[in-house]
Amino acid sequence: MSSLRLLEHAPLVARNTLRVPATAPLLAQVRDRAALEELLGHAGMRGGPLLVLGEGSNLLLAGDPQGLVVQLDLRGIDVLHEGDDGALVRAEAGVGWNDFVHWTLGRRLEGLENLALIPGHVGAAPVQNIGAYGTEVGEFVATVEAFDRSSGQLCRLDHAACGFAYRDSVFKREPERWIVVAVEFRLPRHHTLRTDYAGIGEELAAMGIDRPRAAHVAEAVIRLRTRKLPDPAQIGNAGSFFKNPQVDAALAAALRVQYPQLPVYPAADPAQRKLSAAWMIEACGWKGHREGDAGISAQHSLVLVNHGHATGAQLLELARRVAASVRDRFGVAIEPEPRIIGATW
Numbered sequence: 001m002s003s004l005r006l007l008e009h010a011p012l013v014a015r016n017t018l019r020v021p022a023t024a025p026l027l028a029q030v031r032d033r034a035a036l037e038e039l040l041g042h043a044g045m046r047g048g049p050l051l052v053l054g055e056g057s058n059l060l061l062a063g064d065p066q067g068l069v070v071q072l073d074l075r076g077i078d079v080l081h082e083g084d085d086g087a088l089v090r091a092e093a094g095v096g097w098n099d100f101v102h103w104t105l106g107r108r109l110e111g112l113e114n115l116a117l118i119p120g121h122v123g124a125a126p127v128q129n130i131g132a133y134g135t136e137v138g139e140f141v142a143t144v145e146a147f148d149r150s151s152g153q154l155c156r157l158d159h160a161a162c163g164f165a166y167r168d169s170v171f172k173r174e175p176e177r178w179i180v181v182a183v184e185f186r187l188p189r190h191h192t193l194r195t196d197y198a199g200i201g202e203e204l205a206a207m208g209i210d211r212p213r214a215a216h217v218a219e220a221v222i223r224l225r226t227r228k229l230p231d232p233a234q235i236g237n238a239g240s241f242f243k244n245p246q247v248d249a250a251l252a253a254a255l256r257v258q259y260p261q262l263p264v265y266p267a268a269d270p271a272q273r274k275l276s277a278a279w280m281i282e283a284c285g286w287k288g289h290r291e292g293d294a295g296i297s298a299q300h301s302l303v304l305v306n307h308g309h310a311t312g313a314q315l316l317e318l319a320r321r322v323a324a325s326v327r328d329r330f331g332v333a334i335e336p337e338p339r340i341i342g343a344t345w
């Protein structure tokens, strides 16, 4: 018997980490391979609006989704190849990301340690190319298995075809086309640990570790994230709501003359720089700001928070005003990182 469950008028408030109320006209829950095949034959898969829902940790529901909402509860992990220098591991879309990171570390595989404690599922990781503390997941993605709605085929996209960029990929650029089913990771046995990102070295020192292993770096990252970022289990949020904007190096240099404290980072394109959106938002006075139940976290100014009963529309309205004030003061456009449903940015 297949385990495809179809729920009509499904409430989504407990299915998004911003804890925003919304209703899915039709929610399809897929529990195994047979259910996936059954779903792929479903009418809603051939066209029309689609939302693939993982943990809902990178999502702002500014309105009800139209059409089909799909949840893939596929949770297998398989080692496809293992050698002295590393392994090729396939994880299905519904595996919890942090659980997967710990699974890899327990298997003495490195690479994902800086990405510990990021909310969400494995299937979402390549979509926005999750990143933290100097690592992006795309570096370790060998292949993504995804259903292509435009051809009706299950496809295997190699690393190059995924088009990874800062918080971006082909899957994010065409969210209604792709459904990520599984991800294959090529993970080294030993690699050069990245401990130079602000805070990691200090945290390792505070832990009394002078020759860190990957598991120590993960522990340091967990301590930093726990301290710096609000926990979605305690207060509704979707992690960084804004991306760090990339601008011409000349503009970054001019802004640094005016604002010497503004953190500026290198970008993939050498003619560009990444600016700290958090710093600019804080400079505009938004950190800890609250209007009704919509707010900006007092812990980290990139994080939009729901103190209880804010609607998605209220959160979006606040986020737009934050962006407008940054644009007015710094002349820089900041853009949201989560997918917005029911409105355009």
Ligand code: EPU
Pocket: 131, 132, 133, 134, 198, 228, 229, 238, 239, 240, 241, 242, 243, 244, 263, 276, 277, 278, 279, 280, 282, 287, 299, 300, 301, 302, 337
């Ligand atoms: N800062 C402020 N105010 C704040 C927070 C930070 O001024 O409230 C300034 C500080 O100068 C700080 C600098 O911003 O040194 C950088 O802060 P942080 O290390 O927290 O990094 P970020 O650029 O703000 C990015 C990611 C986070 C990721 C951290 C750590 C984006 C949009 N965000 O934040 O990712 O955890 O680096 O690597 O790139 C996420 O994507 O959801 C996320 C949380």
